[in-house]
Amino acid sequence: MSIRNLCSLFEPGSVAxxxxxxxxxxxxxxxxxxxxxxxxxxxxxxxNPKYAxxxxxPCYHRVxxxxxxxxxxxxxxxxxxxxxxxxxxxxxGTRAAVVLTPGLSEARSGxxxxxxxMLDAARPHRLRILGPGGIGLLAPHAGLNASMAQVGAQPxxxxxxxxxxxxxxxxxxxxxxxxxxFSRVISLGEGTDIDMGDLLDFLAGDSDTTAIVMHMxxxxxxxxxxxxxxxxARGKPVIVMKAGREGDDxxxxxxxxxxxxxxxxxxxxxxxxxxxxxxxxxxxxxRLAIISNGGSLGQLADDALRWRGVxxxxxxxxxxxxxxxMKPAPMVAQGTLVVGGEATxxxxxxxxxxxxxxxxxxxLLLIHAPSTAAASADVARVLAPMAKAASKSVLSxxxxxxxxxxxxxxxxxxxxxxxxxxxxxxxxxxxxxxxQRNQALLIEVPAQAPPAPERxxxxxIVDAALAQGITAxxxxxxQAVLAAYGIPLAAPLRRRGEGSGGAAADGAAPADxxxxxxxxxxxxxxxxxRIDPVFGPAISFGQGGPAAxxxxxxxxxxxxxxxxxxxxxxxxxxxxxxxxxxxxxxxxVLIQVAELAVDIGELAVLEIDPLLAGAGGVRVQDARIxxxxxxxxxxxxxxxxxxELEQDVAWQGETLLLRPIRPEDAPAHxxxxxxxHADDVRMRFFTAMRELPPAQLxxxxxxxxxxxxxFIATRSxxxxxxxxxxxxRAVADPDNQRAEFAIVVRSDLKGKGLxxxxxxKLVAYFRERGTRELWGETLxxxxxxxxxxxxxxxxxxxxxxxxxxxxxxxxxxx
Numbered sequence: 001m002s003i004r005n006l007c008s009l010f011e012p013g014s015v016a017x018x019x020x021x022x023x024x025x026x027x028x029x030x031x032x033x034x035x036x037x038x039x040x041x042x043x044x045x046x047x048n049p050k051y052a053x054x055x056x057x058p059c060y061h062r063v064x065x066x067x068x069x070x071x072x073x074x075x076x077x078x079x080x081x082x083x084x085x086x087x088x089x090x091x092x093g094t095r096a097a098v099v100l101t102p103g104l105s106e107a108r109s110g111x112x113x114x115x116x117x118m119l120d121a122a123r124p125h126r127l128r129i130l131g132p133g134g135i136g137l138l139a140p141h142a143g144l145n146a147s148m149a150q151v152g153a154q155p156x157x158x159x160x161x162x163x164x165x166x167x168x169x170x171x172x173x174x175x176x177x178x179x180x181x182f183s184r185v186i187s188l189g190e191g192t193d194i195d196m197g198d199l200l201d202f203l204a205g206d207s208d209t210t211a212i213v214m215h216m217x218x219x220x221x222x223x224x225x226x227x228x229x230x231x232x233a234r235g236k237p238v239i240v241m242k243a244g245r246e247g248d249d250x251x252x253x254x255x256x257x258x259x260x261x262x263x264x265x266x267x268x269x270x271x272x273x274x275x276x277x278x279x280x281x282x283x284x285x286x287r288l289a290i291i292s293n294g295g296s297l298g299q300l301a302d303d304a305l306r307w308r309g310v311x312x313x314x315x316x317x318x319x320x321x322x323x324x325x326m327k328p329a330p331m332v333a334q335g336t337l338v339v340g341g342e343a344t345x346x347x348x349x350x351x352x353x354x355x356x357x358x359x360x361x362x363x364l365l366l367i368h369a370p371s372t373a374a375a376s377a378d379v380a381r382v383l384a385p386m387a388k389a390a391s392k393s394v395l396s397x398x399x400x401x402x403x404x405x406x407x408x409x410x411x412x413x414x415x416x417x418x419x420x421x422x423x424x425x426x427x428x429x430x431x432x433x434x435x436q437r438n439q440a441l442l443i444e445v446p447a448q449a450p451p452a453p454e455r456x457x458x459x460x461i462v463d464a465a466l467a468q469g470i471t472a473x474x475x476x477x478x479q480a481v482l483a484a485y486g487i488p489l490a491a492p493l494r495r496r497g498e499g500s501g502g503a504a505a506d507g508a509a510p511a512d513x514x515x516x517x518x519x520x521x522x523x524x525x526x527x528x529x530r531i532d533p534v535f536g537p538a539i540s541f542g543q544g545g546p547a548a549x550x551x552x553x554x555x556x557x558x559x560x561x562x563x564x565x566x567x568x569x570x571x572x573x574x575x576x577x578x579x580x581x582x583x584x585x586x587x588x589v590l591i592q593v594a595e596l597a598v599d600i601g602e603l604a605v606l607e608i609d610p611l612l613a614g615a616g617g618v619r620v621q622d623a624r625i626x627x628x629x630x631x632x633x634x635x636x637x638x639x640x641x642x643x644e645l646e647q648d649v650a651w652q653g654e655t656l657l658l659r660p661i662r663p664e665d666a667p668a669h670x671x672x673x674x675x676x677h678a679d680d681v682r683m684r685f686f687t688a689m690r691e692l693p694p695a696q697l698x699x700x701x702x703x704x705x706x707x708x709x710x711f712i713a714t715r716s717x718x719x720x721x722x723x724x725x726x727x728x729r730a731v732a733d734p735d736n737q738r739a740e741f742a743i744v745v746r747s748d749l750k751g752k753g754l755x756x757x758x759x760x761k762l763v764a765y766f767r768e769r770g771t772r773e774l775w776g777e778t779l780x781x782x783x784x785x786x787x788x789x790x791x792x793x794x795x796x797x798x799x800x801x802x803x804x805x806x807x808x809x810x811x812x813x814x
Contacts, residue, residue: 001201002735005128008096010139010184010202011041015146016094018085019064019076020046020054023487027100028076030148031136035074038152040139040147041104045070069093074136074146075261076100076141079107080133083117090125097122098146099131105190114193118630122193129307134189135165136174139207140182147187156181156318158278159203161196162215164243167267174271179412180278183208185625201734204232210415211237211277215270219255222637227706228734230492233260234442234699248557250530250540255637257568258558260442262435270426272419276428279417281393285362286312286433289355290336292367293343293374296499297422298336301365304426308431311335326350342373345382346407351662352383363393363429367422368407370400380407384414393417397425412461417708422780435804441568442698453592455486455599462600462627471604471627478625481600483610485592488585490612490619522614523578524621526554527589529597529606531628536635537597541590544610559594560640562663568589585618586611598640604628638708645765652752654715658726661710663702665724668714670697677747682780700729711761713754725746725749728758732771739766741776741807743785755788763792766813776807 015035022029026046035044036055044057045066051059060066063073063085069092075085078099088096104115115132130137135146140155143594151172158180162168165187172185183206186199192332196216204211212232219225230555232238238261242252256263264273290312292298302312312335315323323330331338332350339351348366355361366387368379376398386392397420398404404420411418419425458481465473473481479489526544529537534559542554555572566587570576579586589611593642597603605626607629612621633639646659661669673681673692681689692700703710710729717723730741741762745754754774766774774794778785780803786796794809 003198003205003733004126004197005095006202006274008071008094009024009128009130009194010144010592011099011142012096012144013693014045014068014070015042015144015740016045016047016060016066016070017072018047018065018073018075018757020048020051020059021076022051022054026076027148030150031074031076031100033147033148034145034149034152036663038140039143040145041143041396043070049570058464063088063092066092068500071095072146073097074100079104079114080109080616082571083109083114083121086118086127086129087121090122090127093125094126094127095125097130098136099129099189100136101131102133104132115190118558119192129193130186131189132192133165134187134611135168136183136187138185147185149185150434151176154179156183156278157210158182158274159184159186159206159209159212160214160274161186161188161199161203161212163191163196163217165189165217167215171271171274175274178275179276179409182211191220195224197221197228198734200228200238204228204235205555209236211239211272213239213270215241215243217243218808219534222255223634223639223706224253226630226637228254229259229706230442231707232703233439237262239264239270239273239277239431240433241265241267241273247557248530248532248538250554251535251538252557254556254558254569255535255536257438257441257567258638260439262431262438264431267430272424272428272576273431275417275419276431279415280395280428280432281391281410282786283393283432286310287360288365288429289313289315289358289360289361289363290367291330291339291348291351291355291420292336292366293339293341293371294367294369295331295333295336296442297337297367297369297397299334301367301397301422301426302334302336303696304423305430308430310430313358313361315355315358316360319360322350322354331345331740339512341371343371344374345379348374348379349386353387354392356386356392356394361392363395363432365425365429366394367420367425368396368398370403373761375398376407380410384410384416387416389413395419395425395429397422405722428445441565444703445762453595453599455484458484458487458596458600462602466602466627470493473627475624478623479626481596482592482620482623485596487589487592487608488619490616490621522610522612523575523582524610525575525586525613526607526609527611529592529593529603529632531604531635535637537594537603539590539594539597540571541569541586542573544608557590557594557599558637560638561591561594563587563591566594577639579613582613582618586613589618589733598636601630601633601635602627615797639704642705645711647761649757651713651754651757656710656713656715656757658713658758660705661701661703661712661727661729663698665712665714665722666697666701668724669701669723669727672727672746675746675748676744680744680747680750683779683785684742686779703729707734709762709765711758711765711791713758718806726758728755728762730762730766732766732769732776736770737772738775739771739773741774743788750784755784756791759788759792763809763811770812772810772812773794774807774809774811777801777804778807780804780805 014598017032019028020032046054046059049061053059107114137152138145140153168187190256201213240261241264264270290298422513458674461477478560528540532538536557540554553574555568555569607621610621698710708731712727713725714775726745728743730739732739789807797806799806
C-alpha cells in the first residue's frame with residue numbers, strides 16, 4: 001500500500017477504544033487501561049453501549065455518538081462487527097484503526113470473508129488498518145499505548161516491528177529490565193493492509209527512530225519490501241530475525257544482505273542486537289582487541305572469533321612497549337591481554353587507555369570476572385567514563401552475581417553495550433562487522449559491466465522450443481543460450497540435431513578421454529538459477545561435481561548482479577579460497593547468468609554443473625535449462641536496469657543518448673561533477689562541495705529504479721570514454737503522489753537547451769508512471785531553474801526557508 005495516514009496511527013490527537021470494558025478478561029479492558037496510564041495527552045473515548053462511564057470518563061454508546069471523528073480507533077469487538085465499524089469510522093473521517101480482533105480470516109458473513117469485507121469498507125475512505133490480530137502498537141514519545149501488552153515501553157530511539165505478538169511482549173518485558181527504550185513498537189498481526197514494507201517506509205523517515213529491529217515470518221510483496229528496506233537501511237541500521245525456514249533460507253540471506261540489513265538467527269541474538277544497536281558505536285574496521293582478568297575467559301571469546309574466521313588485532317610496536325613497561329606487564333594469551341586476577345581498577349584503566357590510543361585496534365572487548373583485588377562495580381565505575389569518551393566502540397562482559405549487575409548498570413547508564421557471556425559479546429561484535437559489510441555493498445562503486453549479450457539469439461532458441469511445446473532444452477540448445485550471453489563453453493557447440501559422432505560447428509571436439517583428464521585437473525563449480533516463490537529468480541554459486549553432494553557449500557544472490565555483488569557471492573563460499581586466479585572470470589559468469597535470468601521470463605531452472613576453473617580458464621562443461629510459464633517483470637525482487645527507456649535525441653547538431661543512470665556511470669559522474677563551476681554545485685546541492693564523497697556518489701549512481709529515476713545525457717568523449725553532459729533525477733514517495741526532482745547541466749553547456757531535453761524526458765516518465773506532481777526547491781537566485789519549471793506550466797512560490805523557492809509541476813489532470 002503506502003505510508004498514507006500512518007501519522008494518524010502513531011501520533012493521533014484522539015483515540016477511541018471500541019469495545020472498552022470493565023471486565024479484566026476482555027481485550028478492551030487492557031487496552032483502555034494501557035491508554036489511560038501511558039500519559040496520552042489527547043482525547044480518550046471509550047465506546048461500549050453497556051457503560052455510561054469507564055475509568056471516570058464518559059463512555060459512548062456508539063461511534064456516531066462521539067464528539068468528533070477519532071484520529072485513531074482501536075477495535076476490540078467480535079469479528080462480525082468489524083467491517084461495519086470500519087465503514088462507520090471511515091465515513092466520519094477516521095484515518096487509522098488498530099484491529100485487535102482475531103479470526104477475521106476464518107470468519108464469513110453473507111458468503112464473504114470478513115477480512116476482505118473489512119478492507120472493502122476501508123478502501124473508499126483511505127482508512128489504514130493495523131492487523132487484524134496481533135497485540136497493537138506503542139509510541140512512547142507520543143504517550144500512546146494502543147495495545148493489550150502487559151508491559152509498556154520507555155521512550156527511546158529504536159523501532160521494533162514484529163509479526164509475532166508473543167515475541168513483541170517478550171521484548172517489551174526484557175527491554176524494561178534492561179532500561180532500553182523504543183520510538184515505536186508495532187505488532188503487525190496479519191498485515192492485511194499495513195505490511196512490513198509500509199512500516200519500513202514510514203520508519204525510514206521517522207525522526208524519532210534511529211534504528212529498526214524486525215521480527216519477520218513472511219514477505220508478501222518482495223519488490224515493495226526490498227525497495228523499502230534498501231531505502232531504510234541507507235539511513236539507519238535495520239536488524240532482522242526471520243522465523244521459519246521453509247523454502248531456500250539462503251535466498252532470505254541474499255535479500256537481507258542486498259538490502260544492507262543485518263540478519264540474526266535467534267531470539268537471544270535479537271535481544272542482544274537491540275542492546276548492540278542501541279549502544280555500540282560504528283566500527284572503523286574489524287580489528288578487535290580483548291582485555292580480560294582471566295586467560296580462560298579471553299580464550300572463550302577468541303575461540304568464538306576464530307570459528308568465524310576472525311583474528312584479534314595485532315598491536316603496534318609503540319603500544320607493545322608501553323604495555324611491557326607496566327608493572328606487572330599484562331600477559332598475552334592467544335591474542336588476549338590478560339591483566340590477571342590481582343588487577344586493580346587503576347591497572348585496568350592503564351591497559352584500556354593504551355588500547356584506546358592504539359591505531360591498529362578498531363574496537364575493544366572488556367571481560368571481567370569477580371576477583372578479590374577489584375570488585376566488578378569498582379572496575380566499572382573507573383572504566384565507564386573512559387569507554388564513553390573513546391572514539392571507538394567498547395563492548396563489555398561482566399560475569400558474576402550482584403557485583404556484575406551493578407557493573408552492567410553502570411555501563412548501561414553510560415550508554416555502553418554490555419553482555420553476560422564472552423560468547424554473546426563476541427557475537428555482538430561480529431554482528432556489527434557483518435552489518436557494516438552489508439552496508440558496504442550499498443555504497444561501493446562497481447566496475448564496468450561486461451558487454452551486452454546477444455539477447456536475440458537466446459530469445460529465438462527459447463521461442464522455437466516453446467512453439468514446439470518443449471520445456472526441457474537439449475544440451476546443445478542450453479549451451480547455445482549460454483553462449484549467446486557470452487558465457488564460455490568447454491567445447492565447441494555441435495550443430496543442433498548432430499549426434500556424438502557428428503562434426504562440431506567450429507571444429508572437432510576434444511576426445512572423451514581428454515575431457516575427463518581436464519575435468520580431473522580442474523576445480524568443479526556449480527551455478528544455478530531457481531525461482532523462489534517470493535523473491536523470484538535467485539542465483540546460487542558453490543562447489544560442483546560429486547563433492548557438492550557431501551556439503552552444501554553455496555551462496556545465493558538476487559539479480560541483477562554487478563562485479564561487487566558477484567564478488568560478495570563468491571567470497572561467501574568455502575571453495576572461494578581455491579579460486580584466486582579465476583575469481584574475476586567466475587564473477588563475469590554470474591553476472592551473465594543473472595542477465596539471462598532477468599531477460600528470459602520463462603526460465604524455470606538453469607543448472608551449470610560443472611563449471612570448470614583451471615588451466616583452461618573458466619568454462620561450462622555441462623548445463624541444462626528448463627522453461628515454464630512466463631513470469632511478469634514484477635516477479636523480480638529488484639527492478640533491473642530499464643533498457644527500454646534509452647532514447648537517442650538530436651541536440652546541437654549531434655545525437656545524444658538519454659538513458660537511466662547505471663552504477664557503472666560512477667567514473668563519468670565524477671568527471672561530470674569536476675567540470676561543474678562552484679556556483680553550479682552550490683545551486684544544485686545548496687552547499688559548497690569540492691568533490692563527491694564515495695557514499696554520495698553511490699547514492700547518485702546506484703538508484704532503486706522502482707522508486708527513483710535519473711536520466712543522463714551522454715556521448716562518447718574525445719578520448720573515447722563516455723562523458724555525462726547533464727542529469728535529471730526524481731525520487732517518488734511511497735504513495736506515488738509526489739516526486740522530488742533536481743537537474744544539473746555541465747557548466748560549459750548551459751543555455752543550449754539540454755536542460756529542457758532532460759526535463760522533458762523526466763516529465764514524460766513520471767506522467768506515464770501516474771505520479772501526481774513533481775516538486776523541488778532551488779535558491780531564489782537560480783533564475784534558470786525557475787524559467788524551466790514555468791516553461792512546462794509549473795509554478796514558483798517562496799519557501800518558508802529564506803532565500804529558497806519551491807517549484808511545482810502538476811502531471812495529472814485530476
